Amino acid sequence: MKKLPIHFFTVCFLTIAITFGFTGCGDQDQSQQNGQDLQNKKAAHAKHQVSLSIVSGSENKALAPVFEQFASENGIDLIITYMGSVDIAREIAKGNRIQYDAVWPASSLWFSIGGSSSLVKHTKSIMRSPVVFAVKKSVADKLEWCGKDVKVTDILKALEEKKIRFAMTSATQSNSGASAFLGFLSAFAGSPEVLTHDHLDSPELADQIKRFLRTVDRSSGSSGWLKEMLLENYLYFDGMVNYESMVIEFNQELGPNQDPLYAIYPVGGITIADSPLGYIDKGEPEKEEAFLNLQSWLLSDKVQKSLRQQGRRTGLIGLDMNNTNTAVFNPEWGIDIKKLIVPVTIPSATVVSEALNLYQTAFRKPSLTAYVLDYSGSMQGTGEAQLKKAMRTLLDQNIAKEFLLQSSPEDITYVVPFNSKPIAAWKAVGNDEKTLTELLTQVESLNPAGGTNMYKAAANAVKLIKEDAESGKYHTSVIVMSDGASKGSFSDFEQSLSQLGVNIRDIPVFTILFGEAEVAQMESLAKTMSGRMFDGRKDVVLAFREAKGYN
Amino acid sequence: MKRFFGLIILLVIAAVCGVWFMLNQKGTSDYSIPIPGKASTLTKVTGLAGSEKMELFADKEIMEILERKENLDIDVKKAGSVEMVRMTPRAQDFLWPANRVNLEYYQETHSDVMRSADIFNSPIVLYSWDIVTDALIKNAIVQQRDSIYYVIDLPKLLELITAKKTWKDIGLEQLYGKIMIRSTDPAKSNSGNMFAALIANTLNKGEMVTQESIKEVLPRLNTFFARLGHMEHSSSVLFNMFLQQGAGAYPIIVGYENQLLEFANAHEETLPLLTSKVRILYPFPTVWASHPFIALSKKGVKLMEALKNEKIYELAWKKHGFRSGLSGGKSDPSVFKIPGIPKEINGVMQTPSASVMNMITESLLPLSGIK
Numbered sequence: 072m073k074k075l076p077i078h079f080f081t082v083c084f085l086t087i088a089i090t091f092g093f094t095g096c097g098d099q100d101q102s103q104q105n106g107q108d109l110q111n112k113k114a115a116h117a118k119h120q121v122s123l124s125i126v127s128g129s130e131n132k133a134l135a136p137v138f139e140q141f142a143s144e145n146g147i148d149l150i151i152t153y154m155g156s157v158d159i160a161r162e163i164a165k166g167n168r169i170q171y172d173a174v175w176p177a178s179s180l181w182f183s184i185g186g187s188s189s190l191v192k193h194t195k196s197i198m199r200s201p202v203v204f205a206v207k208k209s210v211a212d213k214l215e216w217c218g219k220d221v222k223v224t225d226i227l228k229a230l231e232e233k234k235i236r237f238a239m240t241s242a243t244q245s246n247s248g249a250s251a252f253l254g255f256l257s258a259f260a261g262s263p264e265v266l267t268h269d270h271l272d273s274p275e276l277a278d279q280i281k282r283f284l285r286t287v288d289r290s291s292g293s294s295g296w297l298k299e300m301l302l303e304n305y306l307y308f309d310g311m312v313n314y315e316s317m318v319i320e321f322n323q324e325l326g327p328n329q330d331p332l333y334a335i336y337p338v339g340g341i342t343i344a345d346s347p348l349g350y351i352d353k354g355e356p357e358k359e360e361a362f363l364n365l366q367s368w369l370l371s372d373k374v375q376k377s378l379r380q381q382g383r384r385t386g387l388i389g390l391d392m393n394n395t396n397t398a399v400f401n402p403e404w405g406i407d408i409k410k411l412i413v414p415v416t417i418p419s420a421t422v423v424s425e426a427l428n429l430y431q432t433a434f435r436k437p438s439l440t441a442y443v444l445d446y447s448g449s450m451q452g453t454g455e456a457q458l459k460k461a462m463r464t465l466l467d468q469n470i471a472k473e474f475l476l477q478s479s480p481e482d483i484t485y486v487v488p489f490n491s492k493p494i495a496a497w498k499a500v501g502n503d504e505k506t507l508t509e510l511l512t513q514v515e516s517l518n519p520a521g522g523t524n525m526y527k528a529a530a531n532a533v534k535l536i537k538e539d540a541e542s543g544k545y546h547t548s549v550i551v552m553s554d555g556a557s558k559g560s561f562s563d564f565e566q567s568l569s570q571l572g573v574n575i576r577d578i579p580v581f582t583i584l585f586g587e588a589e590v591a592q593m594e595s596l597a598k599t600m601s602g603r604m605f606d607g608r609k610d611v612v613l614a615f616r617e618a619k620g621y622n
Numbered sequence: 623m624k625r626f627f628g629l630i631i632l633l634v635i636a637a638v639c640g641v642w643f644m645l646n647q648k649g650t651s652d653y654s655i656p657i658p659g660k661a662s663t664l665t666k667v668t669g670l671a672g673s674e675k676m677e678l679f680a681d682k683e684i685m686e687i688l689e690r691k692e693n694l695d696i697d698v699k700k701a702g703s704v705e706m707v708r709m710t711p712r713a714q715d716f717l718w719p720a721n722r723v724n725l726e727y728y729q730e731t732h733s734d735v736m737r738s739a740d741i742f743n744s745p746i747v748l749y750s751w752d753i754v755t756d757a758l759i760k761n762a763i764v765q766q767r768d769s770i771y772y773v774i775d776l777p778k779l780l781e782l783i784t785a786k787k788t789w790k791d792i793g794l795e796q797l798y799g800k801i802m803i804r805s806t807d808p809a810k811s812n813s814g815n816m817f818a819a820l821i822a823n824t825l826n827k828g829e830m831v832t833q834e835s836i837k838e839v840l841p842r843l844n845t846f847f848a849r850l851g852h853m854e855h856s857s858s859v860l861f862n863m864f865l866q867q868g869a870g871a872y873p874i875i876v877g878y879e880n881q882l883l884e885f886a887n888a889h890e891e892t893l894p895l896l897t898s899k900v901r902i903l904y905p906f907p908t909v910w911a912s913h914p915f916i917a918l919s920k921k922g923v924k925l926m927e928a929l930k931n932e933k934i935y936e937l938a939w940k941k942h943g944f945r946s947g948l949s950g951g952k953s954d955p956s957v958f959k960i961p962g963i964p965k966e967i968n969g970v971m972q973t974p975s976a977s978v979m980n981m982i983t984e985s986l987l988p989l990s991g992i993k
Binding site for chain 2: 075192193195196262265266268338345386387391411412423434
């Protein structure tokens, strides 16, 4: 009899344990025993907060308010990381090691390069935008291009006759640049069904694409920034290669009596950015559900209508949307939604990779770059190590190749280290491994010490590159990195420029913010010199890569 | 009272045994979750299916039948039909590729097939646009009969493609460039793979290619697909691109018949545009996708049997455009609001054997960047 209670409790315990264990009605501890799948399922049912991380092309930054609205309405953490197309393709190429839950490049092209076939699922295009060649309407009128079919060879002719000064993003750093580059390559190859390795080996094709790319007046690593730069310097340019949506935004931001840009859809050389959003399945159902909800929401009438208002083409059937707002898709700007757009076929991944490598090392207009680098005492330790790592990324050609930032045989690279004054000026011409390694050794051998005055060093760099910069043969860039408040002032720098007789527009200055650098100083230097400031405080290597992508 | 204690213990033991026994009958499940209002539990079944069937698994009515009546909880992931049978699946209960050849390949290379059955039938079709179809009709490549468009001269269309003729050459002034049919990657996706089979047979003068005759056809087949450049890995992605980017970007693509039917059902608001602009072209003869279900476990078999359900067949046709695997391909087209759907598919060409299809796939692998 004494044993009865033990039996009783044992049986009761077993009953509860077995029943709850098998029916899954237990608490959190029980569900853990039943594996991760059950936990996920329960979490989804319980509507616990879910986080969804997306790596997206920078062109989607404008949609940030839309994302915020979705995240708050659905109680999820939406973490968006904006990257350039090459970096997104690098992420996709990581396969299962990718840390993001979803990818959203500007174009399916980057899925192809990243080799995504079994990795990405639920892929749907959110919006479309053709990549166009846009010129001032007055220029289009003069060239008799309005309302006509314009071929890529017509464009090359006008460029070589110096009738158009234009800007285009780098093919290896931005989707619009890559798309246009592939489009023009295809046209110069005689519009085959698809571009092949044989075409890329053709000297005639190399000649034509080089001639075209060498007429580009200004390069950039970002389509959005290119548009902004053109708005600020419209006097000096006649056009740009960019998304149709960027041309629309550009014209909307122009003053009332200014000459709008007129979109040309080059026959035989056009491409479409299709903005595909895809999910990376790691077996987490609640994330998948959140992703599908986000995707449906982006494709809902409400959001699609708002995207249309921003100049993106939407709709389920065809590119010719019904009932579009002509104030947005304005025919006066050459925007032709009824036009049958025949894009070039995306070549196979290996052909695209070879084409982009050739762009970087042989076809593009050469770069003239001066790195003005802070070697003040405060850089000692981590700062110095990070700076040297960044320079290794750009000068070691094996590493640079990973980011499609290799030098070409005609590139010129200067390094001007400074503290309270310029310390030295080192130069490397071309992409010879030995030459660039020597330059890197000099960068790595120097130790930081002393105060900070970036203005003197920047002026020195301008002086060094002035002659080459004014030749028009190079995409020029001065990249200034500093980690502290600088002595001297911008007016000292301006004065030096005026003594040198330098036109501000000819030598863009990019700045990289690091350590305790003063934002106001760095920003005004970049802005006045028609450049851009990059924040390297979290990742200076990335900031250097981004800055280099602009020439 | 002491006597009752003994009885209580017996009853509790009996109850425990009862629960134990009941659960063990479905005891292969990874876990079970209760269904509200039901004493029963769900068996989780895990597997891979081709992209063309993903909407079927997202269909609440069909899932309701599988859950409520069959107590099944399906966890399915999308995979290319060719890819899924060529890789070693990790602990799947089922594979559901699109084509019988995929099953045959899997049977030849693996020994864990418990059972298999053809569940649906869908013919491979071409999707095109009004202006393109009109030009093909004028060139006697396509013929319209009883509102259905048939590709009656596929060899002629392939000849035009091989000869690198342009759209302008066949009187289609609006379209720039050369005549081409875009398909998914035949080394990854079944629709591309079956299209490769269809072209191979067509290039073989309409005769089914054999291990001997394929050797002569392969170089031409390779040239055809090499000219497509980057090929999508999924039928659904290609189909959406076709619809969204229009006649200029995708004049003709290869797809499954069910794709447009499913789309039309899901997006009724697009019906006027769909019926005026988009055309389904049935190659005559075409090839079937028979969607063989490959059960790799008892749970897989259970799902396979559960799918052979009249109501599921009816929903699969009405909502997703899959013809029943049982009715011999006869299905009532009047359930759809778009015209041009035949009641039955008459001209069907046999697909080559698995070994020949494997030769085709192997020869096209380098185009996918797969070595």
